[in-house]
Amino acid sequence: MSDDDAVSLDLSNYELLWPTTLFATEGEWVLRTTGASWEDRAKWLLTEAFASTTAVADFEQIPAHREPAADPWATTASRWGYQAGRDRGQRDWFEELIKRASELRHAVAPRPYWPQRYGSGLSPDGSTERDARQDFARLIGDFADNGYLAEVFGEYCVDDHDDLPDASEVIERRLGIPDLWPLAPETWDEESFYGLIEVLHDLVSRPRARRYHSYSGCGWHHSEFHNGPARVLYRWKVNKLLREAGIEYELAAEGEDLGRLIAVTDDARSQLMHRALNDSPPDTTAGVRHAIALFRGRDTSPESKRSAIFNLGRILEERRALIKEDLGGKDEGALFQIANGFDLRHRRTGQRGEYDEAFLDWIFWWYLATVELTNRLIASRSPA
Numbered sequence: 001m002s003d004d005d006a007v008s009l010d011l012s013n014y015e016l017l018w019p020t021t022l023f024a025t026e027g028e029w030v031l032r033t034t035g036a037s038w039e040d041r042a043k044w045l046l047t048e049a050f051a052s053t054t055a056v057a058d059f060e061q062i063p064a065h066r067e068p069a070a071d072p073w074a075t076t077a078s079r080w081g082y083q084a085g086r087d088r089g090q091r092d093w094f095e096e097l098i099k100r101a102s103e104l105r106h107a108v109a110p111r112p113y114w115p116q117r118y119g120s121g122l123s124p125d126g127s128t129e130r131d132a133r134q135d136f137a138r139l140i141g142d143f144a145d146n147g148y149l150a151e152v153f154g155e156y157c158v159d160d161h162d163d164l165p166d167a168s169e170v171i172e173r174r175l176g177i178p179d180l181w182p183l184a185p186e187t188w189d190e191e192s193f194y195g196l197i198e199v200l201h202d203l204v205s206r207p208r209a210r211r212y213h214s215y216s217g218c219g220w221h222h223s224e225f226h227n228g229p230a231r232v233l234y235r236w237k238v239n240k241l242l243r244e245a246g247i248e249y250e251l252a253a254e255g256e257d258l259g260r261l262i263a264v265t266d267d268a269r270s271q272l273m274h275r276a277l278n279d280s281p282p283d284t285t286a287g288v289r290h291a292i293a294l295f296r297g298r299d300t301s302p303e304s305k306r307s308a309i310f311n312l313g314r315i316l317e318e319r320r321a322l323i324k325e326d327l328g329g330k331d332e333g334a335l336f337q338i339a340n341g342f343d344l345r346h347r348r349t350g351q352r353g354e355y356d357e358a359f360l361d362w363i364f365w366w367y368l369a370t371v372e373l374t375n376r377l378i379a380s381r382s383p384a
Helices: 020-031 037-049 054-060 079-086 088-099 114-118 128-145 167-175 190-203 227-244 267-279 282-296 302-318 320-327 329-341 357-381
Strands: 206-213 219-226 249-251 261-263
Touching: 020 037, 020 088, 020 206, 020 227, 037 054, 037 088, 037 206, 054 088, 128 190, 128 227, 167 190, 190 227, 190 249, 190 261, 206 227, 219 227, 227 249, 267 282, 267 357, 282 302, 282 357, 302 320, 302 357, 320 357
Parallel strands: none
Antiparallel strands: 206 219, 249 261
């Protein structure tokens, strides 16, 4: 494309509704698509990922930019030659948008209106958690409208709608609770609410393509489902909802408890968990994943925390020689003295067992940090 034909890309009018990395990844996938269908996939991504239709409108209004056909025997009137020239300007525009994804700003809630500034801002019963349930139901409604549940629940069509699965039964088979679909947030207890958050994480799947069925106003039909990007988007949106409601749980983004509600930790400890989960050697990865899942689960208990410490202690026991070599004999002994002297691992007579649960938290984070330290020591001694 020449400088005269280049399309000006003004990002100030675009507001993302998606995580930046997810948008860029799905955009790169669209650019790898060949044939006429890439344009429809691009418009669907722009429709989903942005807060308004501005990006789609700009994409559609890009003037035609025709290039000579690659086949010397083809003419610009031939279908292949026309397609290559017709969408070149749109591809350049879309590719530039994806390259500059990090510059896009995210959509934010509008400044408070009069009722929010001078009213309670709560639901009629004054419960923020009740608000979270209503907000979650609306969020799932948006996912359903965009076809994210069509792969498991089926999709209504005027031509074929007699063999759709019962969505409530699909959920009941996984969750063991009947009559949860259609969603009725006013009827949910805590178990149903949190259970739905987790089970729908496993059911969503993003349709990367759609077609409009005009007969009798049937509507959009979705296809080419992929659960990876759907779950990333689902976790991002649900975790934001929970944060804003003041609920101190979030959906795990990695580990043995992927997609399950876990206790929220500060950024530094979250990063420590991330490094321990991703940098551990293959022979210890399973033990680290299991220990973290035991410790951070929503239903965690002192017993599960002791089990988590036991799993980390076993890994450190196997690395005792490495720790002794790098830390020295006395420091190495102190590391295991606490675990052996308290009711954490061996359950022997004379061990101390009456202490605050905060002690378990301290030991866990100390041991996890030591596992991460020894991971780095092992990596530094391995050939590149």
